[in-house]
Structures are given as structure tokens and as C-alpha cells.
Amino acid sequence: MRVTVAVIGAGHAGLAMSRRLTERSIDHVVIERGEVGQAWRTQRWDSLRLLTPNWHASLPGAAASGHDPDGYMAAGEVAAMIEGYAATIDAPVVAGTTVTQVGRRGDCYDVVTDRGVWTCAAVVVASGGCAAASVPPYAAALPASTASLTPLHYRNPESVPDGGVLVVGASATGVQLAEELQASGRAVTLAVGEHVRMPRTYRGRDIFWWTENAGLLDEREDEVDDLTRARHLPSPQLIGTPERRSIDLNGLRAGGVRLVGRLGRIRDGVAQFSGGLANVRALADLKLDRLLRRLDDAATALGFDGDMGAPERFPPTRPPHSPISELDLTGDGIRSVIWATGYRADHSWVDLPVFDHKGRIGHRGGVVDGAPGVYVLGLNLLRRRRSSYIAGAAGDTAELADHLHRYLDRTVRSSIVVGAAAS
Numbered sequence: 001m002r003v004t005v006a007v008i009g010a011g012h013a014g015l016a017m018s019r020r021l022t023e024r025s026i027d028h029v030v031i032e033r034g035e036v037g038q039a040w041r042t043q044r045w046d047s048l049r050l051l052t053p054n055w056h057a058s059l060p061g062a063a064a065s066g067h068d069p070d071g072y073m074a075a076g077e078v079a080a081m082i083e084g085y086a087a088t089i090d091a092p093v094v095a096g097t098t099v100t101q102v103g104r105r106g107d108c109y110d111v112v113t114d115r116g117v118w119t120c121a122a123v124v125v126a127s128g129g130c131a132a133a134s135v136p137p138y139a140a141a142l143p144a145s146t147a148s149l150t151p152l153h154y155r156n157p158e159s160v161p162d163g164g165v166l167v168v169g170a171s172a173t174g175v176q177l178a179e180e181l182q183a184s185g186r187a188v189t190l191a192v193g194e195h196v197r198m199p200r201t202y203r204g205r206d207i208f209w210w211t212e213n214a215g216l217l218d219e220r221e222d223e224v225d226d227l228t229r230a231r232h233l234p235s236p237q238l239i240g241t242p243e244r245r246s247i248d249l250n251g252l253r254a255g256g257v258r259l260v261g262r263l264g265r266i267r268d269g270v271a272q273f274s275g276g277l278a279n280v281r282a283l284a285d286l287k288l289d290r291l292l293r294r295l296d297d298a299a300t301a302l303g304f305d306g307d308m309g310a311p312e313r314f315p316p317t318r319p320p321h322s323p324i325s326e327l328d329l330t331g332d333g334i335r336s337v338i339w340a341t342g343y344r345a346d347h348s349w350v351d352l353p354v355f356d357h358k359g360r361i362g363h364r365g366g367v368v369d370g371a372p373g374v375y376v377l378g379l380n381l382l383r384r385r386r387s388s389y390i391a392g393a394a395g396d397t398a399e400l401a402d403h404l405h406r407y408l409d410r411t412v413r414s415s416i417v418v419g420a421a422a423s
Helices: 012-023 038-042 075-088 137-141 172-183 207-213 227-231 249-254 277-302 392-422
Strands: 005-008 028-031 099-105 108-113 116-120 122-125 147-149 164-168 188-191 258-260 263-267 270-273 326-328 334-339 374-376
Touching (some): 005 108, 012 075, 012 392, 108 122, 122 392, 137 263, 164 172, 172 188, 249 258, 374 392
Parallel strands (some): 005 028, 005 122, 147 334, 164 334, 188 258
Antiparallel strands (some): 099 108, 108 116, 263 270
16 A cells, blocks of 8 residues: 555644645545544543643644633543544544554655555654553562552542552642542552642633743743753643642642652562652742743733732642651552553654664654654654643644655655656
């Protein structure tokens, strides 16, 4: 089977690229291993909602989703939105098809699947950065009596064995699951590493209103000081709820969650935690104050001060009086550990010389190094900070589709010149 472009992955990013390719009359196929929106239906916990408000979740050629612009879509609603978008743009999706290899053959690429081989001039890898949970190697040292779960398998408190729970990681996922489990009556311990503290609202406006109007999400990848680090920062401590409430370590601690430092290792059934919790929370507080000052400056510069509340500052994070450094998991009644330690891409099927020393696809704003005509989408801070969110796909795909179009034009012209010389 031949096609000009193969897009791998029918999530929001892959479908947005499909729309861009259709706009440019480039024939293509979108290959999806499951069904459109399947991950949002099968790999998300029941209470999950987007961190971004509905007005922020727009895709090219479609209006922002949701009847409540200031609400936050549940996982099932996101799945329905993506499925509806695929139908609206009439994307050429081939569902239920697993890609097993992408390799180079001459001037073309072969996309090998369990249903045949597609030969194409260009490939867009849009399988995203959350295909697998990132679990530290010391998870293998858990006692046999302690269950090991990831957020991809957690559904609700009833899906976790009875007894205490250790949640590892204090990003959005970690704090949300710790709060939900504590509210269900579980004894919850939260291991806190580096985290990003952020209020849901500030001076009466959603925090994403601020990031939009202050231009924070428009910062390009070539303007970021430490790009590698920025791309792997934990997601901010946010939750989407009808009352637009904030979530942070102070609230969790007040609700009964036990806070400990970053989990360093597990040995003989004993979890060992870093003693740097106070420093970690102080750094998060410092960065929050720095962010709020930047937002205040932006409000003044844009003339918004008269239309909103006064500048706010939030109480510092209160560390435990006597943080523990070790925890006997079995003796303390910990019956399960949830690894809220982030996600990673699964590009094991890409058989091209494009990976760095850590096994990540090397790219410049989505243009893959070492493989002309190959692009990657759906990763954090791909081209700008907004790339990490659904709405970021609009700008990313517009620019990458233009680059891809120019690449195809050069390839076709080169083929014509070579063919004429040979004749």
C-alpha cells in the first residue's frame, strides 16, 4: 500500500495533523492501534478531568468543546470530543491496526503493521508521550504483599487493595489520587519530590486565563534556558472541579495525608525517603511567588488591574514537624503503592537512527534529527509551552505541516531532476 504521509496515532495531535494535511491536499492515512479516543476511555481514572478549562481545548477547524466554557471535561467527554473531531474532519483513520516497525527503504519509509505495510514519503509519529507509565527500577523491590499500580490501571479507591496506600509523586496525578484515596477512608502517605505549585484561580480568573494573557504559553522551545529539563518537569498541582478549587500539599496534610520526602529506594521491604522535603517545598513556594509577580506585572502592563481583585499571596507550604526517613511497608500497613512518577513515550517500533543516549527521539521543534521527512507530535514543550496541552496542537501542526509540505516539494523536484539526468 502506498500513501504520501502516514500519521501514526489518532489522538488529538494526530488528528489535528490530518486536518492540516487535508487543507494542503496531501494524501495520508492515520493509523491507530485501538479506536479513536480509546486511551481516554480505558486508561484514565474515573474522576479525572482535564487541567485546562473547556475554552482552552480547541482543535483546528473545530470550536472549543463543552457546553460550559469554564468547566473541565471528564475523561469520557474528552474521548467523545476526539471521536467527534475525527468524524467532523473526515480523517482517514485505519483503526485496530498496530504499527510494529517504521524503517527506511531508499528514499521512502516502510510502516509495517499487523495488517500490512504502508510505503510513504513522510511519517508523522503522533503516538504521544504518555503511552506507558514511568516506573522507577526499585519498584521491583516491593514486598510480595504490596500491590504495585500505575495511574494507567487505577480507576477508583475500590480498585486498590484494602489497607494503607503510598502514592509516589506529587504532580497533578499524585496529589489528585492522594486526596481521593484519603477521602475514601484510606491511610495515605505521599512521597513528595520536585513539584510545581499553582493555584486554580488567581485574582478571580482561571490560571490558564493568566497563562494565555500573559503570553507564558507562547514561549518557544528555543527561548527556554534548559529545554531538556523543562520538557520533563512534573505537571502543575491542579485539579478541574466545578467550584474551581485549588489543591496543594497544605490542603492534603490538613486532610490527613502523611507527607514524606522523595522516595530514594526500597530495601528489604523498607522504603527510604530523602531528607530534603523542606527544601523541595520551599523551592516550589519560591517559584510560585515568582510566577504571581510575573502575572501581576502582566496585569498592570495590559491594563487589567481595574477589572479584577487585588494581588494575592498564598501561605507557604508547611512541612511535617518530624518527617520520617524510612517506612517499613508491611509493618506500617502499606498494602499498595501507586507510581504517580510520570509517563513516557513508547517509540520502540521506530527502527531509525533518531534516538539520543536516553532513548528519546531527538528533534528540533518536532522535526526529527537524522531522518528527513519524519516528524514527531504530542510531546511536552514540542515547539512552545502550549504544546503540552490539547490547544497546542493547532500551532504545532500548522508549522510542521508547512515544513512537511516544503519537504515533499523538494523531494518531488529532486526526483524529477534525477530522473531527467538519468534519461
